[in-house]
Amino acid sequence: MTESSSPPLEDLLHAAVTAVGGTERPGQTAMAQAVAEAIDDSSHLLVQAGTGTGKSLGYLVPALAHGERVVVATATLALQRQLVERDLPRTVEALHPLLRRRPEFAMLKGRSNYLCLHRLHEGVPQEDADEAGLFDPFEAAAPTSKLGKDLLRLRDWSDETETGDRDDLTPGVSDRAWSQVSVTSRECLGASKCAYGAECFAEAARERAKLADVVVTNHALLAIDAIEGAPVLPSHEVLIVDEAHELVSRVTGVASGELTPGQVNRAVRRAAKLVNEQAADALQTASEGFERLMELALPGRLEKIPEDLGYVLMALRDAARTVISALGATRDASVKDEDAVRKQALGAVENIHQVAERIVEASEYDVVWYERHDRFGASLRVAPLSVSGLLREKLFEDRSVVLTSATLKLGGDFNGVAASLGLAPRARRIRRAARRPRRAGRASTSARPSTTPSRGFSMSPSISPSPAARAAAPICSMSSPSWSRPRVVARSGCSRPCAPLRRPRRSCVGVWTCPSSSRARRRWAS
Numbered sequence: 001m002t003e004s005s006s007p008p009l010e011d012l013l014h015a016a017v018t019a020v021g022g023t024e025r026p027g028q029t030a031m032a033q034a035v036a037e038a039i040d041d042s043s044h045l046l047v048q049a050g051t052g053t054g055k056s057l058g059y060l061v062p063a064l065a066h067g068e069r070v071v072v073a074t075a076t077l078a079l080q081r082q083l084v085e086r087d088l089p090r091t092v093e094a095l096h097p098l099l100r101r102r103p104e105f106a107m108l109k110g111r112s113n114y115l116c117l118h119r120l121h122e123g124v125p126q127e128d129a130d131e132a133g134l135f136d137p138f139e140a141a142a143p144t145s146k147l148g149k150d151l152l153r154l155r156d157w158s159d160e161t162e163t164g165d166r167d168d169l170t171p172g173v174s175d176r177a178w179s180q181v182s183v184t185s186r187e188c189l190g191a192s193k194c195a196y197g198a199e200c201f202a203e204a205a206r207e208r209a210k211l212a213d214v215v216v217t218n219h220a221l222l223a224i225d226a227i228e229g230a231p232v233l234p235s236h237e238v239l240i241v242d243e244a245h246e247l248v249s250r251v252t253g254v255a256s257g258e259l260t261p262g263q264v265n266r267a268v269r270r271a272a273k274l275v276n277e278q279a280a281d282a283l284q285t286a287s288e289g290f291e292r293l294m295e296l297a298l299p300g301r302l303e304k305i306p307e308d309l310g311y312v313l314m315a316l317r318d319a320a321r322t323v324i325s326a327l328g329a330t331r332d333a334s335v336k337d338e339d340a341v342r343k344q345a346l347g348a349v350e351n352i353h354q355v356a357e358r359i360v361e362a363s364e365y366d367v368v369w370y371e372r373h374d375r376f377g378a379s380l381r382v383a384p385l386s387v388s389g390l391l392r393e394k395l396f397e398d399r400s401v402v403l404t405s406a407t408l409k410l411g412g413d414f415n416g417v418a419a420s421l422g423l424a425p426r427a428r429r430i431r432r433a434a435r436r437p438r439r440a441g442r443a444s445t446s447a448r449p450s451t452t453p454s455r456g457f458s459m460s461p462s463i464s465p466s467p468a469a470r471a472a473a474p475i476c477s478m479s480s481p482s483w484s485r486p487r488v489v490a491r492s493g494c495s496r497p498c499a500p501l502r503r504p505r506r507s508c509v510g511v512w513t514c515p516s517s518s519r520a521r522r523r524w525a526s
């Protein structure tokens, strides 16, 4: 479809709401219009819209009309499912005759949400089996335990399922059972090395996402994709974040680290039989020192890393580094399924190395504290004080981002949330009375609906990273693959100040270009 023949946005929205048996709602129309404009302008947009606005259609319609890939990230599985199973199929059907194309959509989750055929067929590493109290659960002809029954059901399900997605299994199984048939990305062998790579459910989901116009994912995967330096999501120019009030805490969670005695012990056991005695002993000794110290730990923030903790962490870090080198250097063909065992040990020890090093380096942009749970015992945790710099650099630089939620404004404006996201609000939103003809799926100027907000609906001014803030604020930068070496770098987002692109037309307050953008003519409404 050519740009000139593209249907106006309001026609598309009308078709979409008619398909769900509804009628236009002013707030929803205004939201769709604002999202379309933000996409068109490559600007960022915050939209607060109360319950009942119909936010999903408010962003899905302009997203589907856009014609290039859009990623939609939600905080909850429930909304992810609602989008993929209900809203998207209906909306695609409704828009198809108008768009004269049928946009594709796909769901993408983190690796551990998909059944791992390698784990299922080859079994869990012995240390995990011992820990879980498993005794050949698959071998038992008629298991009586809940775990054994769940595992047998999972095995049967693996022959039927097309997605391997845990959420497609009803009724569900316990976390304990699922952990026996799934792997984290750290534990995964990689499709090229795995005997089941060609049938892998997680890889298939990624392939489907690469072909989709709209990819639905969750905040955690979005954060991993953005900050861990290993792209999981297909490239996209537009990102829509629903339930955006959750984004900062989800990203903080992904950017945080934890050390517990149990986790360190597990890593020692996994690595011990794969490396030389000296390396294994050093890690064991460091682990015991850490365990002793954690027994005395009192919950609370550590303003400064105490000397004894510093020594213990340095010992852990150094021993872990030696084990990592040893794991890379040695191979033992006598160990069954050696690659998987080694990968798992390496992942566990690398995590210890990274977290210990991060805490020892004591970045002023991190906060470190002890926690104590009745059930899980003591843990040492580290998290960034703020993820605004991270979001600014990793999420907002190269794409247009629309954030929406029922609760984004604090104290009556968007300033607080914009600051926490690394965005600086501009004074006004541009309204263009005399715009060029709209591109595919945009409303024609003459037929533009009123943007008078309905109750419970408000939009932010279009916002962009503030050049001044970017120049002034140091940011925490994450080195690949994780927070192994948090560096504090003073970084200026723009090498040149943002400059007016052209004189504003009649009602335009100003149109600005930001030369730091990878897109040559990125424009920020101001």
Ligand SMILES: Nc1ncnc2c1ncn2[C@@H]1O[C@H](COP(=O)(O)OP(=O)(O)OP(=O)(O)O)[C@@H](O)[C@H]1O
Pocket (backbone or CB within 6 Å): 017, 020, 021, 022, 023, 024, 025, 028, 049, 050, 051, 052, 053, 054, 055, 056, 057, 087
């Ligand atoms: N204009 C409309 N008329 C009638 N139903 C609509 C309209 N727009 C969306 N819906 C339907 O309303 C339901 C809720 O939509 P959505 O999840 O987007 O709402 P929301 O704005 O996020 O608020 P809520 O908190 O109520 O979920 C969906 O089933 C959707 O199909």
